[in-house]
Amino acid sequence: MAIAVVKLGSSIVADDEGVVRRDALARLCAETAKLHAAGTSVVLVTSGAIARGMEVMNLAIRPRAMDDLQAASAVGQGKLFRVYDELLQEHGVPSAQVLLTFFDMSARSHYLNARQTLRKLLDWRVVPVINENDTTTTDEISFGDNDFLAAQVAILLDADLLLLLTDTDGLYTADPRRHRSARHVPEVADFGMLQNIDIAMSTSPLGSGGMRSKVVAAEMATAAGIPAVIASGHREGVIAAAVAGDDGGTRFRPQDGRVSSFKLWLKYAKPTHGRIVVDDGAAHALRERGTSLLPVGVVEVQGDFQAGDAVDVSTPNGDGRSIGKGIVNYSAEELRRIKGLKTSEVRELLPRASEEAVHRDYFVLE
Secondary structure (H helix, E strand, C coil): CCEEEEEECHHHHECCCCCECHHHHHHHHHHHHHHHHCCCEEEEEECCHHHHHHHHCCCCCCCCCHHHHHHHHHHHHHHHHHHHHHHHHCCCCCEEEEEECHHHHHCHHHHHHHHHHHHHHHHCCCEEEEEECCCCCCHHHCCCCHHHHHHHHHHHHCCCEEEEEECCCCEECCCCCCCCCCCEECEECCHHHHCCCCCCCCCCCCCCCCHHHHHHHHHHHHHCCCCEEEEECCCCCHHHHHHHCCCCCEEECCCCCCCCHHHHHHHHCCCEEEEEEECHHHHHHHHHHCCCECHHHEEEEEECCCCCCEEEEECCCCCCCEEEEEEECCCHHHHHHHCCCCHHHHHHHCCCCCCCCEEEEEEEEC
């Protein structure tokens, strides 16, 4: 049974005032129901809960404070799902609201539970409507954008397609709303070709991502062997066309080899809170042998971070090149105390200390 994960961006779900685009959602739900009846399982990943909450609470602009965002999401989440549920039910298709957080993907037990739940819903021929649980998430444990969430769901389910719907017909060489000379990019087989393309962040007052996050989500999916498409959610028949492999939007071909979903998320979506500078020996070991980073290899600690935060790892300041990014096992204060020390010396200062400053399983090369 084929599985398509379809992400609907805020610009598709709601207008600039946060009012739900019911006509657009009705069309997309009808397309979902048609594919569902033909045997293709469709998983919907939706943005728009915050936008819906903003409209209900008469908020003129998207909040920035975390508690405001969480409250707006709490107001809008159930009301947004109700629209999907009603529209799908018109076609006799049952739906289920599923709220996920980063921990559901990064913690093994949560990951397996999320996968089992979603697979059971698909076995029951239910359409999951997924959103990030914004009411409990924070910047440090957020996917950052539902494009990344959609990519993670596609990887979790070993989907056959990731479709990212937005308000433009795929990727262009520049923002077509600002540059008349922008050319449409119909296919991406090598992500290296994108280096000279101006891929912008969000220009919507309601969205948090933009084309850049969609391209990164496509890279995450294709690195796991899943084709991805970025296309206009305003185009008639867009879901069926993408599933059938027809022209339209921008199609990203699966890449050779596979990278773990966690390391892709770490590389592209997890915000960094500082930098660790390492000596040449540690840099060589990280690059060439794939080892963990030990405190003895650390020569400088920059910034203020806590254990569990993501940090950049780079060579000494004379060079300054970034080696990669990892989840650190120490706070910046602790690491400054033990940098350059051997493991035995570290344990004298911090008896319960981790052997690694950054474990190789939680480190990804640039």
